[in-house]
Amino acid sequence: MNIISQIKSKFNKKEERTVIEPQREEMLFDAVNMDINNTCNQRCRFCFSSFWDKPVNMDADTFRKMIEVLPLVRDYAGGGYGFYISCIYEPTINPNFIECLNSLPEMAKRKCFFTTNLVRPMDEEYITDMISANVGLINISIESLRPERFEYITQNKKFHHYHNNLNMLERILKNRDDLPQFRFITMLLEENSDEIIDLIKYCQEHFPIMSHEIRTPYISVYDNMKWNESQLMSKQKVEKLTNEIKSLGYPVDMDIKSVDDLEILDDAPDESCGEENKTDFYAEARKRFSKVEDYEYLFLRINPDATCIDKIHNEPIPISRDDSRKFFEDKLFELYLNKAKASYCDDYAEINPTDGDAFILIDKLSRNDAYVEFTGWCCPDRKVDTDRLIIRLTGDNGDTHYYHASTRKRPDADEFKGKSEGWCGGFTTYIENDSLKDSTYSVDLLYEDTSGKTIRYSWENLVAIS
CATH class of the missing domain: 3.20.20.70 (Aldolase class I)
Structure with a gap:
């Protein structure tokens, strides 16, 4: 067993893995245009x-x-x-x-x-x-x-x-x-x-x-x-x-x-069809993420007639004058929760994944009233497609969920790892709080390789949800 495998074997022992708690973050509109x-x-x-x-x-x-x-x-x-x-x-x-x-x-x-x-x-x-x-x-x-x-x-x-x-x-x-x-x-x-x-x-x-x-x-x-x-x-x-x-x-x-x-x-060129001619659930997820991660997603427009327009409904909605603060709180929560919905992956079928060795770093682990956010990067094997990623959470009592992630290049990680050609896959996903039942979860990255097989990379830590 090589050194990397020995380290991974150690961290895969549940009782010895470090439990990380998400940092609490406030939910805020990025901007309100009135x-x-x-x-x-x-x-x-x-x-x-x-x-x-x-x-x-x-x-x-x-x-x-x-x-x-x-x-x-x-x-x-x-x-x-x-x-x-x-x-x-x-x-x-x-x-x-x-x-x-x-x-x-x-x-x-x-x-x-x-x-x-x-x-x-x-x-x-x-x-x-x-x-x-x-x-x-x-x-x-x-x-x-x-x-x-x-x-x-x-x-x-x-x-x-x-x-x-x-x-x-x-x-x-x-x-x-x-x-x-x-x-x-x-x-x-x-x-x-x-x-x-x-x-x-x-x-x-x-x-x-x-x-x-x-x-x-x-x-x-x-x-x-x-x-x-x-x-x-x-x-x-x-x-x-x-x-x-x-x-x-x-x-x-x-x-x-x-x-x-x-x-x-x-x-x-028209890139509306993406890189692939066929529609798959990765492409559909990318469309959802492109909407909720748009620069102006957490924006709200208030009109002079006391209606507002958000990035979910895109049509004027009357603002409650009896309790406008609660209206805005509910609207903000709705926008954040809609981000989590972009990551839903209910129809994923995991078929005999192969374990791979890769360095995983989660450099943002935060939580608000709507969701837990994971942002990080991984240096996987060259044969995998870093755009085809599913994140699996497995609870300490067996509660298991699969999530899509928005994927992106991470040149900062390429430099950190000394990758002259660049091969670090960056990712972000949003996990709805109410969907999780257990107190701690392990995190696995499931990438597809060029032949369509799944390669599994395991994060060395556990995350505390409750």
Whole structure:
């Protein structure tokens, strides 16, 4: 018996195996996007929003009910997390906007932000109220400081309001210390490309901003798609401008697409059928995981009429006003539990697996009210398909379950194991709490090899569930 086999034999003795308890984690929405109205005071040519609905403004009482979701939302830390008081439409045109802001609790400072085009006529009191509210970040759109160009891009003849508000904001900020963070956002267009450098300099020199975001329009099937496509620049022009922006030395976030990127997107092969022509239960599981592990899965959109849309139902659902906190808790639990359902594997037939020797590391073992999460990697034999994996849990009293796993490359593990060619299979699965009956479980990875046979790799530890 070789050394590896001796070590595995030792760990396979149940009484000598280490029992690992999952780390407790809080269930949170990654983001909640709440629009307090459904219209805008501009009609920017690049915008994807539609404005044919009847205008609806959320009242302050409803707002107070909706923000009961705040404790269930991840703190804002960049990357799209947090509580968006406005996302698609312009919040300042809601006549209840300041009253709504004034009702935000202290915790909102680390969770909330809003975006404004700053076009509504404002006085010093209005601007002071905006920046005094419990928000952590204010985004301000700035497409041009040239009146005719501004009015062309935004299809709004109120440049003088915008310019006055900018100047007033600058004056007010100079006399205050306790401020939210500010970020300017500019849509890079062929139309304003010659002004981008000046806009970045202006914002940095006149305002205490954390960053300036420069991005190109979304290209999708909207009425303005052709116009947006016409505003993308050549790859060479984008590279030149990008280098100029970097040379400024200012904190600028860039998400810039060129015409060449659009052509690559159009020519991309259709991979909707996956790597295989036939449908199997591995492919079906991958589809389920792709939905629940999407970047925006734990997002909730709240509409001004007190309905919400999630990634399970994708249609407006009325939010209970009698107990909105419980509604949001139930909705969050539903989303998490749906993740566990993606891993269900009720029809797996285990047929005489062959034991294999492989290093297994589970580097995340956590638990919340809905499920236990396993994330790790394995360096299996070269003959196995790392995309065809089933995870088996066997309880101390014989309770046995099979689960699919989302599989992915783990270059960090390749480097750790010194695999120059790379052969580490990464995996994640979610185990519904209520499906498990025993107190401790062993964990086995069941991979298929190229001939269709099953190779079993056993984790050296046990996991405590109860």
